[in-house]
Amino acid sequence: MPHTYGYRGTYSLRSILSTKIRLAREWFMVWLGALGYAIAWLQRPSNSTERVRARCIINITKPILSQPKLEWLVDCGIPTWYPWGADEEERAKEDTDFAKLQPCSKMSPSNHLCSTAPLELQSKSLVRANLEIETNDDGMVHSQAEDYDAYVPRVPEWVKHFKDVKKMDDTWMGKASKHELAQWKSHEREPATRSTKVFVWELSDDPFFLFQRNPTPSKWRVDTLLSFSDNQKVYNAIHNEWDCCEAFSEPDDDSDDEQSCNTSDTVPVPESTWTAPKATERNRKIIYQLGDVEEAENNSHTVEPLVSSLMYSALDTFFEAILNRQEPTPSIWDLRDSCLRYVQTTSWFSTIRSIPVPLRTTPIVKETYKSQQKAHYYVFLLKNTSEPWTFATLSASTALLVCRMPREFTVADIAYRFAQHGILFRIFYPSNTLTRHHTRMPMHYPMPVWPFDHVFTKADYDAYVSMRTNLLSQSHMQAALKRGGIVWRLTITALGLNGATKMPTLYNEFEEITLGESLLVDDVVTEEELDLLCGVYLCISADGKQ
Structure with a gap:
């Protein structure tokens, strides 16, 4: 569903919310296309002249069993996209009818369907079929090549940025003194927050750029870092700067509940803020059950994220307090107003x-x-x-x-x-x-x-x-x-x-x-x-x- 991109949440920066809204809006076009196509398929009478508005994406080289023909979708007035790449080019050389589906060489950068996070390199264009169709004397519907718009996905700008930075870092590492190397390693162990630069990669309104790297004002650096999960931010110890982007990765399951960066260098820690102690083994089975994880999967990918999360330590501390007949720490107990998720709110x-x-x-x-x-x-x-x-x-x-x-x-x-x-x-x-x-x-x-x-x-x-x-x-x-x-x-x-x-x-x-x-x-x-x-x-x- 489009809301899974997080536009319902609360964020410290307007740009973050705008990015989530933009991603959700673009995905909504695809989601509505699937819904609209289903409605058109079920409700449109064969003798009806009314065109039902819908959108869908189809595969023209390897269609699924229930996929209708492109002509039927165009005749229904359904805006339709299909991928076009090397496989389609090869088939177009041998099939003259299929070659008519080839996109024109002039591509409008404004007509595209954006890919959503996390972005990956794509080898195919996404072509939109024209709604203005042509009927031959035999009544058959044919598409025209010059009536297609194509979108060629691009590599996100951060890919080149990180390659250039890595080359620069390798050069600096070769010339650095022992003192500088020790200082960089110290920064890697304990990254700074307010005393370092923070950049956010955001979707660009400029059609010639996919993402732009925008600096964050110093007073919003800590809040900005807290709004991204660990997998959505990259720290460079040599340059002493952060790069953040929601498209780097999916957010962590517990990213809304934990402070995922160290703020000890500049931000005073309130007395009510809870610090996770070392977890015990006594409550492991109970927490595994709550996390729907099998105990036999100790080395699997499902256990490690749970054990390393702040939620695991919080649950362990909570159960320890109960077993020892003690009152749980207020910050992790939602019956106390010091908890971020106070139940009375x-x-x-x-x-x-x-x-x-x-x-x-x-x-x-x-x-x-x-x-x-x-x-x-x-x-x-x-x-x-x-x-x-x-x-x-x-x-x-x-x-x-x-x-x-x-x-x-x-x-x-x-x-x-x-x-x-x-x-x-x-x-x-x-x-x-x-x-x-x-x-x-x-x-x-x-x-x-x-x-x-x-x-x-x-x-x-x-x-x-x-x-x-x-x-x-x-x-x-x-x-x-x-x-x-x-x-x-x-x-x-x-x-x-x-x-x-x-x-x-x-x-x-x-x-x-x-x-x-x-x-x-x-x-x-x-x-x-x-x-x-x-x-x-x-x-x-x-x-x-x-």
Whole structure:
């Protein structure tokens, strides 16, 4: 998606944001072309004269199986590009019809499709097919060579710059004294930030240049370096200068959370800033699980970036504090305002309301609470939502988990994420929107009874599975999906995720809470149903007394 180029973020320099916007806009042309082509393919009637606007890129030498002909795309009014290089030139020599697709020699530098970061050397031009087509007497559509625009990708200017600098550095290294060599090595170990020059390679508005090297004012040097990941900046110890560009590499996974350069030479470090200590081995397995890394891959490319990241040290320090019954360092704990990602600054946190769970006169429904009298629902009162229901959790820690979800997540995304991972939650619908579709006649199964010396067989298990399947076939048992824990695990394979946000059926027991003047309702699972799902049975002695 175009937004992955980062234009939604906050940056210290306008030029950085402008570059991200430009890259996203250019990629949006390609992305919209794919979407527009799909719409044109599905919706355009064969007898329609209306041209559907879309854009796409095709391969004319090795077309994929479902690729339409170039003439069909041009006839649909779809701006179409195709690569043209050595392979196409060879085929054009042997195929006169194919030769008509060859681009003209006059190339307009303003008509091009820019490549996106990271930029690589390209050996082919990207040619755009003309929309003005010519029809012969036989009704066949043909393209004309002089009606094509071609874009010849160029090598980024920094390639030549770094080659020239390397030659210069090699010359200086050969003439340098021991003192100068030692000084350069010291700079390489601890690069400066404010006391060094910083240059940013940015996309150029000049059609004759792809990138331009722009100096950064001294007061913005530190902020500029912090806005780039380690792979997006190059330090030259001999010249004592930085070169930064987002096209050098993709950003690091944790580049938004860490200060990736040393600022100790000029910038005072606030007391709340956290310095990563040496990581221990005790929490390695847990952190590997969080990073979705197999422990057996100790030497693989997936483990090394995780272990060397600041996030690894932060997690290790956090777990060490918990194991030692100590309070975590404030800067890495999002419950403290000294943390960069303070949880209370999220848009979700301000919508939370705590509502006491109604006390029941009968124990037919038993929720998972430490204390029934002190239990609360943590309800999220969202203003801008299209969902008719209200999302709620049953613990403060789970409510904070919602606040830590990605910003682009909707409340439906969170509900399905919770249902996918077996996390306890509730979905309350307004009672005035519900209608009973059937009478309340839920199935009741007797609790299985076995003697003390009973030896269980596969037939017993098959009987349990049959009973469980019949129990889950009832409409209100969608509530078991939101129950979490072992109940969720026994339910998910039979019900799937489709029922996670369905309306309550009011078929059996349900929960009611009052929110202002509204009465909200959700189905719940009874204690009897929980026991049956989990395979509870009575074990009785021969005399029936135990």
